[in-house]
Amino acid sequence: MNYSLTISVDSIDSDFHHTCKIDIKPWHFWAKKGYKTFEVDGTHVEAYWDLRSAKFSGSPEPCTDFYVALVCDEEVVLLLGDYKKKAYKRTKSRPALVDAVLLYKKEHVFGKKCFTTRAKFDHRKKEHDIVVESSTSGPRDPEMWISIDGIVLIHIRNLQWKFRGNQTVVVDKQPVQVFWDVHAWLFCSPGSSHGLFIFKPGVQETDSDKEDSSHNDESDCSGGSRYYSTQSHSKASQFCLFLYAWKIE
Template sequence: NKSAQCTVTCVYHAKLVGMCRNVTAVWCKNLINHSLTITVDCPGNENHYTCKIDFKPWHFWTKKGFKPFDVEGKRVDIFWDLRSAKFSGSPEPYMDYYVAMVFDEEVVVLLGDYKKKAYKRTKSRPSLIDAVLVYKKENVFGKKCFSTRAKFDQRKKDHDIVVENSLLGPREPEMWISIDGIVLIHITNLQWKFRGNETVLVNKMPIQVYWDVHDWLFSTPSGHGLFIFKPGAPESLEDKYAAKEKFSLFLYAWKIE
């Protein structure tokens, strides 16, 4: 599925133009282009406001810039600097960059770790209400190994997540899920356990892990597996209605031959 290739989608809750909204950032990369599309929703109706930034690989100057766009008649500015950005196979950088969304002299959404540089360049103050990352979806491609990075606690560092499989050969199919180099889930007889869930501990924090790899085993050779990672212990029904929205990572692992 070429349309799914090399994309990372992140959804943030942020206060912008007088109300809390979903702000969606979609990183996309192919052989000839690298882009970031930022979409702001409008609660109560289906309007969306979009700003697309193209980082052309052969144009160094496009990796730093500024672009205004309109949200409900109000001006919102996007500043970015990816000149030193580091990547690890994903269209989303993992360090040495910033993308800042500014409204009314406040940085309402800030992506990346170059925070001081972002505040200095935009000449804006931090928002009184921090934007919260609530959802991340990534499409990764591989034969046996699929990797991504995610923060389970927004105040702490990224974790390295790796899914490996052994589907061919004389042995029964197996799967391993590792976080920060430690195998936390090992599934044998995968043909019988292609869907499931477990709760694991990462730095004493419970993480719920769900998987569905039916298409790896029984569908087309290029089928995908779905993995969901959610911080926190499984909730009771009462907790589900009382709890605030928590972060979830959806990892689509596409097999290529």
């Protein structure tokens, strides 16, 4: 199987967009360790990677025994993988003051009735198994099930009328918003388009929340003070999973 890694760097001051693509060949004589350099707004940027011992677990994304490092001004501005000591030793650069944050993940999966992936909704917690199953053919009305860690959290009956929707579920004591759009599964030819699923930690803002926010703004203008518990108003994870599910015959 062929793998590739793409590093994209966007300029803040201009529309410049640089992409560095790393192809991981399956050939036994191709060393899965390398180095590339490029420039962004006149600044020298270096990319290092070592995927020789990388292990995969049912996903095109390596899970252990690898590193990918991006270096600028002798600082490792982006570091992926668990071989951190090896990365710092090879790059001879200092760690960044702020760790990189995974904002979103896009994944394309293909199947007839079942689509699976894995994701972390909180980097401090374990990875979760996500399974989407569907029944869109036959004499019965179409249905869909969304399971996380083997537990069915969403069951949609009469999918022909509810092909778009959203629901909030609780995963490991954490609320997660789930959005779906499977119009293509029901009304397009197989393989021509995909169903889309979005998993976003946190709860959806309601109209009452917006009203409370506006009231809070008014009280702030009047000179009052308001204090919040950091425990009850902790920030939700910014991570978001986009799952593109392609139905094939």
